[in-house]
Amino acid sequence: xxxxxxxxxxxxxxxxxxxxxxxxxxxxxxxxxxxxxxxxxxxxxxxxxxxxxxxxxxxxxxxxxxxxxxxxxxxxxxxxxxxxxxxxxxxxxxxxxxxxxxxxxxxxxxxxx
Amino acid sequence: xxxxxxxxxxxxxxxxxxxxxxxxxxxxxxxxxxxxxxxxxxxxxxxxxxxxxxxxxxxxxxxxxxxxxxxxxxxxxxxxxxxxxxxxxxxxxxxxxxxxxxxxxxxxxxxxxxx
Numbered sequence: 001x002x003x004x005x006x007x008x009x010x011x012x013x014x015x016x017x018x019x020x021x022x023x024x025x026x027x028x029x030x031x032x033x034x035x036x037x038x039x040x041x042x043x044x045x046x047x048x049x050x051x052x053x054x055x056x057x058x059x060x061x062x063x064x065x066x067x068x069x070x071x072x073x074x075x076x077x078x079x080x081x082x083x084x085x086x087x088x089x090x091x092x093x094x095x096x097x098x099x100x101x102x103x104x105x106x107x108x109x110x111x112x113x
Numbered sequence: 114x115x116x117x118x119x120x121x122x123x124x125x126x127x128x129x130x131x132x133x134x135x136x137x138x139x140x141x142x143x144x145x146x147x148x149x150x151x152x153x154x155x156x157x158x159x160x161x162x163x164x165x166x167x168x169x170x171x172x173x174x175x176x177x178x179x180x181x182x183x184x185x186x187x188x189x190x191x192x193x194x195x196x197x198x199x200x201x202x203x204x205x206x207x208x209x210x211x212x213x214x215x216x217x218x219x220x221x222x223x224x225x226x227x228x
Contacts (some may be wrong), residue, residue: 031215032219033179033216040201040222041222042119042203042222043219052190088155088156092215100161100215101217103155105154105155106153
């Protein structure tokens with residue numbers, strides 16, 4: 001199946017720092033989604049992107065749908081301790097009749113107060 | 114905010130027992146999914162459904178079975194639980210329209226431990 005490469009796998013940063021993570025694929029995607037998962041909970045949708053080049057913000061979070069349609073980026077500004085968790089990207093490949101999502105392996109974010 | 118519920122949230126059970134994990138959503142979504150996830154690891158799709166009376170197997174082979182008799186309900190059953198089934202099980206749903214994105218909303222998960 002389709003593969004999404006998500007990086008970095010983990011980040012350990014100081015509170016207040018900005019965070020950047022990305023997802024890349026060799027295939028073209030129609031949709032990019034970013035989720036956050038807290039320990040012991042289900043993933044929560046943060047941002048959904050539907051058009052190439054689209055830049056969308058949700059509070060301190062900003063995500064972009066890459067122009068090539070093969071990548072997406074998530075930035076978190078001025079990180080706080082509650083940003084800790086695992087961030088997953090997910091994409092819907094262009095040639096996917098069933099509209100199924102492909103998930104990245106996740107970026108584990110740790111924030112030092 | 115997603116209205117998708119899973120019960121129980123935690124289950125510890127002995128080997129050989131039959132278990133059913135419940136998942137319900139009140140959004141009227143056609144598509145529903147079950148994922149298996151080990152702690153901190155990636156999600157693996159094990160079952161999905163396009164609607165009532167539709168069930169399909171996902172990318173990861175699973176000994177579990179599912180049913181979809183009502184739109185809002187998508188239970189997962191293990192006939193004989195084994196320690197290898199220990200994992201977190203996540204249910205999700207999405208609105209299915211041809212040609213549109215598959216934005217999935219997740220439940221809180223069931224953490225299953227088989228002794």
